[in-house]
Amino acid sequence: MNIFDILGPVMVGPSSSHTAGAVRIGRIARRLLGEGTPVHAWIGLSGSFAATGRGHGTDRAIIAGLLGMQTDDERIASSFACAAQEGMAFTFESVKLTGEHPNTAKLILTARSGRTMEMVASSLGGGRIMVVELDGLRANFSGDLPTLIVQNMDQPGHVSDVTSMLAHKGINIATLQLSRDHPGGNAVMILEIDKAVPQEGIAWLARTEGIRRVTFVDAEPVEVQA
Amino acid sequence: MAIDSLAGLMQAGAERDLFDVILENDCRERGALREDSLARMRMLYAAIRRAGRGYDPALRSGSGMVGGDGARMRAHAASGKTICGEYIGSVIAQALEMGESNACMKCIVAAPTAGSCGVLPAVLLPYQQREGLDDETMVRAMYVSGMIGQIIARKASIAGASGGCQAEIGSASAMAAAALCYLAGGSAEAVCHAAAIAVKSLLGLVCDPIAGLVEVPCVKRNAAGAMIAMSSADMALAGIRSAVPPDEVIAAMREVGDKMDVSLKETGVGGVAGTPFGQSIAKKMSGKSE
Ligand code: SF4
Numbered sequence: 001m002n003i004f005d006i007l008g009p010v011m012v013g014p015s016s017s018h019t020a021g022a023v024r025i026g027r028i029a030r031r032l033l034g035e036g037t038p039v040h041a042w043i044g045l046s047g048s049f050a051a052t053g054r055g056h057g058t059d060r061a062i063i064a065g066l067l068g069m070q071t072d073d074e075r076i077a078s079s080f081a082c083a084a085q086e087g088m089a090f091t092f093e094s095v096k097l098t099g100e101h102p103n104t105a106k107l108i109l110t111a112r113s114g115r116t117m118e119m120v121a122s123s124l125g126g127g128r129i130m131v132v133e134l135d136g137l138r139a140n141f142s143g144d145l146p147t148l149i150v151q152n153m154d155q156p157g158h159v160s161d162v163t164s165m166l167a168h169k170g171i172n173i174a175t176l177q178l179s180r181d182h183p184g185g186n187a188v189m190i191l192e193i194d195k196a197v198p199q200e201g202i203a204w205l206a207r208t209e210g211i212r213r214v215t216f217v218d219a220e221p222v223e224v225q226a
Numbered sequence: 227m228a229i230d231s232l233a234g235l236m237q238a239g240a241e242r243d244l245f246d247v248i249l250e251n252d253c254r255e256r257g258a259l260r261e262d263s264l265a266r267m268r269m270l271y272a273a274i275r276r277a278g279r280g281y282d283p284a285l286r287s288g289s290g291m292v293g294g295d296g297a298r299m300r301a302h303a304a305s306g307k308t309i310c311g312e313y314i315g316s317v318i319a320q321a322l323e324m325g326e327s328n329a330c331m332k333c334i335v336a337a338p339t340a341g342s343c344g345v346l347p348a349v350l351l352p353y354q355q356r357e358g359l360d361d362e363t364m365v366r367a368m369y370v371s372g373m374i375g376q377i378i379a380r381k382a383s384i385a386g387a388s389g390g391c392q393a394e395i396g397s398a399s400a401m402a403a404a405a406l407c408y409l410a411g412g413s414a415e416a417v418c419h420a421a422a423i424a425v426k427s428l429l430g431l432v433c434d435p436i437a438g439l440v441e442v443p444c445v446k447r448n449a450a451g452a453m454i455a456m457s458s459a460d461m462a463l464a465g466i467r468s469a470v471p472p473d474e475v476i477a478a479m480r481e482v483g484d485k486m487d488v489s490l491k492e493t494g495v496g497g498v499a500g501t502p503f504g505q506s507i508a509k510k511m512s513g514k515s516e
Contacts (some may be wrong), residue, residue, distance in 0.1 A: 003252045004373035006338045006384065006401075007368060010273040013328030014287070014440040016340045034237060051437035052494070055288040055511050057331050072273070074280075077331040098334075125385060 018056035021123030026065020044095035239414025286328035294321030300344025321348035325445035344448030345398035387435030389483030396428035401457035420462035422472035432490035
């Protein structure tokens with residue numbers, strides 16, 4: 001832990017895991033959907049999120065994150081009203097997600113275009129989070145680093161499509177994860193990289209046959225600026 | 227070499243100013259630039275000052291148990307009828323206000339955690355005002371407090387769920403004691419002993435929040451942590467030393483945390499959370515979330 005893991009984050013209380021972490025879960029879901037504020041959000045709270053979430057404002061914090069608020073935004077407490085203003089409908093349920101971290105939420109978002117995105121994420125403590133499932137496939141990333149997500153058909157060659165595009169753009173890869181539902185089925189590639197991918201690189205990948213969707217989320221700001 | 231013990235910090239700070247040593251250490255550890263590190267710490271201190279001004283006595287927490295006490299204490303501090311005197315009264319008030327702001331979903335700065343966010347501001351803000359210090363001086367003290375927290379996190383814990391409340395309020399108190407001692411001109415040795423005395427004073431404190439919420443007993447413990455920080459800093463400034471070497475105190479903190487029953491580590495089961503009152507609130511809150 002470095003000195004800024006000890007001092008900070010600047011956050012709306014009461015709990016770094018149940019409030020600040022929950023805002024970040026909402027934010028990463030919004031960024032992964034990639035079309036601004038969703039029109040609908042279904043949110044399943046599991047474990048201690050379900051048990052003590054109401055008192056910690058976990059529900060309001062996730063909604064705030066979905067609206068794009070940062071962890072230090074004092075509108076978090078009244079995010080339900082903000083959601084109504086922005087035309088985002090939402091439902092909460094208590095669910096049991098097995099095998100996950102105690103503070104876990106599942107989100108199903110619908111964008112204005114009708115597209116849906118499903119994500120499971122955990123709050124690890126101190127405001128840090130991890131996305132553990134994306135559209136039904138296993139994942140393991142925080143969204144703190146620039147992250148490239150490529151959803152494709154499970155067929156040979158796609159890893160090299162992606163890595164050669166990044167090499168061509170001179171972008172270094174920090175981590176690379178692959179997962180699939182079954183051989184020849186749906187697959188996802190998650191790359192944490194050192195800098196942003198230019199738009200044409202993303203467009204080029206998206207046009208490649210067998211690649212269903214390409215999402216890029218840039219680094220979260222290190223710390224909310226005053 | 228990275229500083230990873232209080233002995234190491236005392237040694238590194240024997241000849242040089244602690245702030246310089248710690249800033250260098252941070253730049254090395256994170257591969258960060260000096261100016262970037264400083265800018266970030268300035269931002270945190272500015273956020274603490276803003277949070278101090280942002281207190282709203284009308285707010286109540288999710289369970290309704292917390293709110294308004296900071297204002298009560300502030301009025302009492304100004305009444306001339308305190309036992310502790312006006313200055314310490316304002317320290318207590320500041321601790322309660324920050325803890326309440328956290329419980330009521332206002333913006334705070336975790337130091338080291340949200341539950342213990344009131345300890346450091348409670349000793350720093352009134353001291354800055356009384357001594358007429360500028361923000362830059364306070365930022366230097368922030369580095370000192372952060373380094374103490376870092377060493378505790380490495381050798382023991384700063385999370386109630388793993389080490390009990392000694393890890394949160396205890397760590398915050400040690401960090402605050404070190405910052406105060408540094409601001410008052412204490413040597414690196416005095417700073418580390420102030421931290422060790424504070425940790426010893428809170429050793430064994432359990433984490434027992436009612437209904438698992440960061441409200442009771444958390445808010446009032448911030449006042450206790452601030453008081454112990456002040457007494458520890460003054461003892462160290464007087465030349466009093468912890469009989470037990472500071473690093474051994476941190477090791478003891480870890481051992482106590484490991485031995486602590488799980489019902490006393492943020493589970494909302496034991497301690498004041500387990501009292502009939504605590505359980506009645508827990509029941510009420512779980513009814514609400516259905
Ligand atoms: S009782 Fe537990 S939750 Fe409350 S301040 Fe202490 S460690 Fe944090």
